[in-house]
Amino acid sequence: MSNRFKSRYDDDINLFEGRWHLAQYAILMALLLAAPWLLGTYYLGELTAVLVWSLAGLGLMLISGHTGQVSLGHAAFMAIGAFTNLALMLRGWHFLPALLASAVTSGVIGAIISRPILRMSGIYLAIATLALSIIIEDVAIMAEPITGGVAGVFAPPIALFGMEIDRYATPEAFYYLCLAVLVLVTLGYLNLLRSASGRSFLAVRDSEVSARALGVNVARAKTLSFSLSCAITGLAGALYAHLAQAVNYESFLVLISITLLLQIVIGGLGSVHGAFFGAIVVVLLPQLIAIASDYLDNTAGIQIAAYPGLDTALFALLILLMVIYEPRGLYGVWFKVRTWLQLFPLYRKGMFRRTRTYLKTERQR
Amino acid sequence: MDILQLLVGGIANGCIYGLLALGFVLIYKASEAVNFAQGDMMMLGAFLGVTFINTSYADLPFLVGITLAALILGLFGYLLDRFVLRAIFGQPQFAMVILTIALGFLIRFVAGVIWGHDPTSLETPFIGRVWTLGELMIPVVDAVIIITTVALTSILYFFFARTRLGVAMQASSQNQMAAYYMGIPVKRINAIVWALSGVVAAIAGVMFAAKGAVEPSVGLLFGIKAFAAAVIGGLGSLPGALLGGLLVGIVEPFAGRYLPSGVGQIAPYVLMLLVLILRPGGLFAQISQKKV
Incomplete structure (x- = not known):
């Protein structure tokens, strides 16, 4: 270098x-x-899923990774985005306004919720958002006119620029749609991060007290970040609804919220790359396990499929190892590899040694 | 009478929440970590109890079984801290949250492999026995649960307030480095408190299995609800945990009975959000403003 x-x-x-x-x-x-020319239809679908989960991860990354407020409830905002989009489309709206509406709705609801909720911090915030996610699950069952109750709603085909876009009939078109949304959001995100607002988010993450001392309006920064984060996640929810073709309350269980947080942790908190890396792991790990289990079954006769939930367990094990050995996630790994390549042959072993830290109480703030 | 009957059931349920919340508070009080796997440890305790006590398994007497389960889960907690959690010693709270969530997933998987996914109940000596006070019926199980919870809470309360070890635990949670300087073996303290919370989780688990059925996935939501209870009480306060547990336990059946369907399940969380919005530190708040 x-x-x-x-x-x-x-x-x-x-x-x-x-x-x-x-x-x-x-x-x-x-x-x-x-x-679309390099991959088969099935793997293109998986890639589309990676894009959608990256988008959701980006949303969570803004509030958790870049503003330092852990949210364990972002599936709730995916749900709000998804149900808004589908409900509006079923009432005759076009796709694009409905997509925008789902972003705006989740953003506004996020902004309303954020004022009381962001007075808490740390673990209290985590449990409050977790509770939110659980509450939304039941609200999704009760608000039957919008969400279709327990049965849920089916996604109508998207008509855009004179084309009919459907996940199964025209997977390429749907893939390009997701890609376009993701690229636009990512560029907006990067621009936000280098603006004054974005810098104030980082300041709030690193130290609320010093951010306030430097003239950052902490409450405003947190509210803005939370609301934008919810808007992005709402977009992801809307796209997810079209990817899954049918959504009900079970599509946005509290487990999804937790997985989303684990996803950005495994990718690397506080880095835009992390959202993408995490999504790749979350979507492709089950595939990898399926392939490995087929292979083991055919060669060694070991049947992994006899143990349900193995993919979740392996995912958890990966998280465990990641938190212990590489707290900056896959982005940290990638960063080290990149540095090694750039500095070759001058890389020294202790370059990324972690300093010894001691826990201080968070009961004072 | 109807209301009283609901109240008794609610209090007994609330005591189980309170017991589990105690486990959260214990660890929080001593190391400022939150153990999101507490519900899964309780599930493990319940299965251990079933394994030792039920006639189709080891068929031991109730008290022997519960002691064995508590000892084994205590050892489990100790080893967990010694070999897994100590690796992230000193890192921010958030790392521990993620780590314990992952641990919870793993415990759930292992329990599913060992015990299967069918709901199992514990066979207790007082199964089906009921005391009647006038028209009020008090299942003996409920009485046992309430007595155990109250006793355990008071023991732990005095442990933290009066003993050297308890005070050392509080010190090490407030400032690890200062605690080191005062000669407190912080790492050993952490291991002890994880063992202790394992014991509490085992007792909570056995009580849970005595009252209802246990299966591997029960820990997640029950754990979250108990955590909500601990937060309502103000995380870090033992009487607060019991009070929060009781509130959650009582609110649930009443909301289920008198409010439209579906509200009953979310009532505890709504209660928690309300408490947190009005008093961000919970009822017995332990948070103070930082002086700069």
Whole structure:
């Protein structure tokens, strides 16, 4: 790695650090655009799922990773987004306004909820949002005109630019739709992070007291972050509804909230990459296990399928190892590998040694 | 009479929530960590109780069985801290939350492999026996649960308030490094408190299985509800945990009876949100403003 010489202030906040950096993302984008030709229909569907869960992870990453407020209830906002979108589409709205409406609805509801809820912090916030997720589960059963009650609602096909987009009939079109939404949101997210608001989120995460001392309006920063985070998650929920084709209260159980948090932790809290890495693990791990179990069954005659819930258990084990050995998640691993490559052969072993820390009470704040 | 009957059932249920909440508070009081696997440890305790006491398994006397279950789960808690949790010693609270959530998933899977997924009940010596006071019927199980809970809460309360070990635990939770300087073996203290919470979880589990049926996935939601109870009471306060448990236990049947269907299940969470919004630290708040 050659040290780049910065000649303008903009160099610090540019989205891309230089031509090579830009080229890397251009290649990734080209690969993603070419995916329908490279992958079969099934794996294209899985890739679409990765995109949708990345979007949901991005939403949670904003509040938990970048503003430091742990939310264990974001499936609730996925549910709000999904049911808003479907209910409006079934009442004759077009897809795009309905999609926007689902983002706005979840964002507004998030903003309303955030004022009382964000007075709490740490573990209290986690349990309050968890409770929210559980409450929404039951609300989804009770609000039958909108959510279809226990049976749920089916997603109508999307009509967009004179095309009929359907997850099964035209998987490529649906994939491009998800990709477009995800890319737009990601660019917006990156821009937000380098704006004054985004910086104030990071300040609140690192220390509320010093952020306040520096003139950051902590309550406003938290509310804005939570509301934007809910809006993004609501978008993801709407896309998820079309991906799954049918949603009911069971699509957004509290377990989904927990998995979503685990997803961004495994990806790497506080990094945009982390949301994507985490989504890849969450979506592809069950596939990997299915393939491995087929293989073991055929070669060694070991039947893993006899143990239900094995994928969840392996996922949990992965989380366990990650928290113990690599708290910055897959992003941390990737970062180390990248540094190793860039510095080759000068990488030293102790470069990322963690400093010894001691727990201090969070009962004083 | 109807109301009284609901109340008795609610109090007994609430005591189980309270017992489990005690486990949360114990660990929080001593290491400021929150154990999201507490519900799953309770489930493990319930299954251990079933294994030792039921006639189709080991067929031991009730008291011997409950003691064995408590000892084994205590050992489990100790080993868990010694070999897994100590690896993230000193890291922020959040790491422990994630770690224990993952542990809960693993425990659930292992319990499913060992005991299967069918609901199982505990065979107690007082099964089906009822005391009648006028028109009021008090199942003996409920009475046993209430007495156990009250006794355990008072013992733990005096343990934390009066004994050297209890005070050392509180010190190590407030500032680990300062506790080190005062000569408190913080790591050993953590291990002891995890063992203790294992014992409490086993007792809660046996009581749970005596009153209802246990299956591997029961721990998650029950644990969350008990955690809500602990938060209502103000996380970190033992009497608060019991009070929170009782409130949750009592609110549930009444909301189920008198409010539209579906509200009963979410009533405890609504109660918790209300308490948290009005008093962000819970009823017996342990939070104070930081001085800069």
